[in-house]
Amino acid sequence: xxxxxxxxxxxxxxxxxxxxxxxxxxxxxxxxxxxFGALMIVPALLQVIQTGKPTEILVVDKTGxxxxxxxxxxxxxxxxxNSLESKAEESAMKAAALKMAPAGEDLEAIxxxxxxxxxxxxxxLEGDGKAELKATYFGQNISNPQLFQFLDSRxxxxxxxxxxxxxxLDRAIADKLKxxxxxxxxxxxxxxxxxxxxxxxxxxxxxxxxVIYMMVLMYGTAIMNGVLEEKNSKVVEVIISAVRPFxxxxxxxxxxxxxxxxxxxxWFVAGAAVFMxxxxxxxxxxxxxxxxxxxxxxxxxxxxxGFIFYSSLxxxxxxxxxSQQETQQWQWPVTMGLILPTMLVVPTLMTPNxxxxxxxxxxxxxxxxxxLLRVGAVEVPLWQIAASLGLLASGTVxxxxxxxxxxxxxxxxxxxxxxIPEIMRWIRQ
Amino acid sequence: xxxxxYRGVQKNFGDVKAVKPLDLDIPQGKIFGLLGxxxxxxxxxxxxxxxxxxxxxxxISVFGQPRDQVxxxxxxxxxxxxxxxxxxxxxxxxxxxxxxRGLSTAEAGRRATEGLRRVxxxxxxxxxxxxxxxxxxxxxxxxxxxxxRPKIAVLDEPFxxxxxxxxxxFMEVLDEIIAQGTTxxxxxxxxxxxxxxxHAIALINKGEVVLKGNVTDxxxxxxxxxxxxxxxxxxxxxxxxxxxxxxxxxxxxxxxRFVVRPEAHAGKVLKRLLELGVKVSRFEEAQxxxxxxxxxxxxxxxxxxxxxxx
Numbered sequence: 001x002x003x004x005x006x007x008x009x010x011x012x013x014x015x016x017x018x019x020x021x022x023x024x025x026x027x028x029x030x031x032x033x034x035x036f037g038a039l040m041i042v043p044a045l046l047q048v049i050q051t052g053k054p055t056e057i058l059v060v061d062k063t064g065x066x067x068x069x070x071x072x073x074x075x076x077x078x079x080x081x082n083s084l085e086s087k088a089e090e091s092a093m094k095a096a097a098l099k100m101a102p103a104g105e106d107l108e109a110i111x112x113x114x115x116x117x118x119x120x121x122x123x124x125l126e127g128d129g130k131a132e133l134k135a136t137y138f139g140q141n142i143s144n145p146q147l148f149q150f151l152d153s154r155x156x157x158x159x160x161x162x163x164x165x166x167x168x169l170d171r172a173i174a175d176k177l178k179x180x181x182x183x184x185x186x187x188x189x190x191x192x193x194x195x196x197x198x199x200x201x202x203x204x205x206x207x208x209x210x211v212i213y214m215m216v217l218m219y220g221t222a223i224m225n226g227v228l229e230e231k232n233s234k235v236v237e238v239i240i241s242a243v244r245p246f247x248x249x250x251x252x253x254x255x256x257x258x259x260x261x262x263x264x265x266x267w268f269v270a271g272a273a274v275f276m277x278x279x280x281x282x283x284x285x286x287x288x289x290x291x292x293x294x295x296x297x298x299x300x301x302x303x304x305x306g307f308i309f310y311s312s313l314x315x316x317x318x319x320x321x322x323s324q325q326e327t328q329q330w331q332w333p334v335t336m337g338l339i340l341p342t343m344l345v346v347p348t349l350m351t352p353n354x355x356x357x358x359x360x361x362x363x364x365x366x367x368x369x370x371x372l373l374r375v376g377a378v379e380v381p382l383w384q385i386a387a388s389l390g391l392l393a394s395g396t397v398x399x400x401x402x403x404x405x406x407x408x409x410x411x412x413x414x415x416x417x418x419x420i421p422e423i424m425r426w427i428r429q
Numbered sequence: 430x431x432x433x434x435y436r437g438v439q440k441n442f443g444d445v446k447a448v449k450p451l452d453l454d455i456p457q458g459k460i461f462g463l464l465g466x467x468x469x470x471x472x473x474x475x476x477x478x479x480x481x482x483x484x485x486x487x488x489i490s491v492f493g494q495p496r497d498q499v500x501x502x503x504x505x506x507x508x509x510x511x512x513x514x515x516x517x518x519x520x521x522x523x524x525x526x527x528x529x530r531g532l533s534t535a536e537a538g539r540r541a542t543e544g545l546r547r548v549x550x551x552x553x554x555x556x557x558x559x560x561x562x563x564x565x566x567x568x569x570x571x572x573x574x575x576x577x578r579p580k581i582a583v584l585d586e587p588f589x590x591x592x593x594x595x596x597x598x599f600m601e602v603l604d605e606i607i608a609q610g611t612t613x614x615x616x617x618x619x620x621x622x623x624x625x626x627x628h629a630i631a632l633i634n635k636g637e638v639v640l641k642g643n644v645t646d647x648x649x650x651x652x653x654x655x656x657x658x659x660x661x662x663x664x665x666x667x668x669x670x671x672x673x674x675x676x677x678x679x680x681x682x683x684x685x686r687f688v689v690r691p692e693a694h695a696g697k698v699l700k701r702l703l704e705l706g707v708k709v710s711r712f713e714e715a716q717x718x719x720x721x722x723x724x725x726x727x728x729x730x731x732x733x734x735x736x737x738x739x
Contacts, residue, residue, distance in 0.1 A: 004529075010525065014525050236512070238506055240510060241481055241506040242501045
C-alpha cells in the first residue's frame with residue numbers, strides 16, 4: 001500500500017493540538033526565555049552585586065615606590081575598548097579594592113588575618129637586585145583569573161610609569177607614551193564586503209547551535225516518550241490497524257516538530273519585537289546584522305533534517321523499549337551525537353576550517369550543529385554546504401527507513417527486552 | 430462471496446508456529462465466531478486480518494480482493510488489549526479515529542454525535558476519556574471500531590468486563606450493524622454469547638482450525654451424543670456399567686448425563702438403563718452447549734497453556 005499522506009496529516013494534527021493545548025507548552029514557552037535571560041543576566045548582575053563588597057586587598061610595599069603607584073593605577077579605568085578582555089577588566093576593576101597596608105603591619109599578621117577571613121588578600125611588592133619589581137599575592141581564594149589579569153595589567157602600568165619617571169621624561173610626553181591600542185575586528189564577507197565585528201559574531205553561531213541542540217533533545221525525547229506511552233496504553237494497536245507504522249511515526253515527528261517550530265517562531269517574533277522597540281539597538285546594528293539570511297535558511301534546513309534524523313532514532317528507541325528506564329541505555333549513544341559537537345563549540349569557532357571541523361560538519365550525526373557554527377564563523381565553500389546537506393538528507397532517509405522497521409516490529413512487542421542482534425534482524429526483515 | 434478467505438495463511442515467531450497453514454472462509458453479513466483457548470493463535474490470525482502482521486505465507490482476500498489492496502476504511506477493530514488516548518476529549522478522539530478510517534471532518538462529527546447517542550454517552554462528548562468509567566470507555570472503543578460503518582468489524586473479546594445491561598446493549602448494536610451489512614468477526618471465550626449471536630464459528634487450537642461450521646449444525650452433531658436422564662426413584666449405578674456405550678458418564682442421585690460414543694447411539698443407553706432396572710422418568714437427547722463442545726474438542730486436540738472456556 002502506498003504512503004497515505006492524509007493519515008500522516010491526521011496523526012500530526014492530533015499530536016500538534018494535543019501538545020499545544022497542554023499547559024506545559026504555555027509554561028515552557030514563557031519560562032524558557034526567562035531562564036535563558038536569567039542565564040545571561042545573572043552573571044552580569046552578580047558582578048554588579050560584587051561591587052557592593054569588593055575583594056579587599058592590602059598592599060604590603062617593600063620597594064618604597066610601587067605600592068602607591070599600583071593603588072593609584074588600580075582606580076583608573078583602562079581606555080575603553082569593545083573587546084571581551086576590556087569588558088572583563090572593567091568588571092574586575094569594580095570587583096577589587098586595593099589599599100595600602102597600615103605602616104608597620106607585619107606580613108605574618110596579615111596572613112593570619114587572611115586565614116581567619118578578616119582580610120580577603122594581600123599583595124606583597126618587593127624589589128631585589130635582579131628584578132625591579134616582584135609581586136606575590138596571598139589569598140584564601142586564588143582561583144579568580146580575572147583578578148590576576150587585572151592585577152598584572154595595573155602592576156605593569158605602575159612599572160612603566162616608574163621607568164618613565166626614572167628616565168626623567170616630561171609627564172606630558174610620558175602620558176602620550178602610555179596610550180594603548182586594541183585590535184578592531186572587521187569581518188570580511190564574500191566579495192570583499194566588510195562589517196564591523198562585535199561580540200554578536202561570537203554569540204550568534206553559538207545561540208543557533210544551541211537552538212538545534214535544545215530543540216532536538218527536548219522534542220526528540222518527547223517523541224520517544226509519546227511512543228512509549230502509546231505502546232504502554234495499548235492504544236497503538238487500534239491505530240496500527242488503520243495506519244501504517246511509517247505513517248504513524250512520520251505523523252508524530254511532523255506534529256511534534258511543528259510544535260517546536262511554533263515555539264521558536266513565538267520566541268523569534270517576541271525577541272525581534274523587543275529588539276526593534278529599543279531604538280538604540282536598532283541603530284547600532286544598522287551597519288549590518290550579525291545574522292545572515294543564509295544562516296536562517298540553513299538553520300531551518302538543518303533543524304528539519306536533523307530533527308527527523310534524531311527523532312527517528314528516538315522513536316525507534318521508544319518502540320523497542322517497554323519502560324522509561326530501559327530507554328536510558330539506548331538513549332546515551334544517540335545523545336552523544338548531539339553533545340559532542342556542542343562541547344566542541346569553542347575550538348570549532350577558533351579553527352572553523354581545520355580538517356576535523358570540516359569532517360564533523362559533513363558527517364550527518366554532527367553536521368547540523370557543527371556546520372551552523374562554521375557558517376557563522378567563516379565563508380564556508382558552497383560545495384561543502386551542499387555536500388553536508390546532501391549527506392544529512394541521505395543519512396536521514398536511511399535512519400528513518402531503519403527506524404520505521406524497528407518501530408514496526410517493536411511497537412507491538414511487550415515484555416522481553418530485545419537484544420541488539422534481534423533489532424538488527426528487525427531492520428533486515 | 431466470502432467476506433474473508435484465508436488460503437494457506439501461516440505465521441511464525443522465531444521457532445514458534447503461531448498459525449499453521451490454515452484455510453478458512455468467513456461468510457458475508459453474519460456474525461462469525463472465532464473461538465479457541467488462550468494462546469491458540471486467534472489474536473495472531475486477527476492481527477494478520479487487520480494488516481498489523483504480514484503472513485509468512487498464504488493469502489488473505491477480502492471480498493475477493495487481496496488484503497493489502499483493501500482500504501483501511503473497510504475495517505473496524507476492537508482489540509483485546511484496549512487502549513485510548515486518555516487525555517483527549519471523547520468527541521475529538523472519535524473524530525480522530527474516523528479521519529484515519531477515511532471519513533471527512535463533517536461526516537466524522539456527525540457519526541461521533543450519532544454514536545455517542547446510541548450508547549447513551551451524548552453528555553460526555555466534551556469530557557476527557559480519563560473521566561469515563563471502564564464500561565463507558567469500552568463503549569467508546571466499540572464506537573471507534575464501528576462508527577465508520579466498516580464492511581468488516583473484528584471484535585476481540587468485546588464483552589469482557591461489561592455488566593449484563595451493557596452486554597445487552599452491545600448485542601443490540603451488533604444486530605444493528607449486521608442489518609447495515611457489516612460482517613462481524615467475534616472472538617470470545619463466552620460460549621453463551623456464541624450460541625446467541627454467532628451464525629458460524631471456527632475453533633482454533635495450536636494454530637490450527639480444529640472445528641468449523643454452522644453453529645446449529647455443530648450443536649446438532651454433538652447434541653445427538655449428549656443424553657440426560659432423570660430417575661423416578663434413586664438408582665445404584667456404576668460408571669463401568671456404561672463404559673462400552675459412553676465416553677463420559679456423570680452420575681447424580683436422581684439422574685445422569687452421558688456423552689455417547691460415536692459408534693453407539695442414545696437408544697442403547699436407554700436400553701441398558703431399563704435392563705439394569707432403573708425407573709426412567711425423563712430421557713432427553715440434549716443439544717450440546719458450545720461450552721461442552723469447546724471443552725471436548727480442545728481437550729481432545731490437547732490444549733496449549735492454560736486454555737479453557739469461561
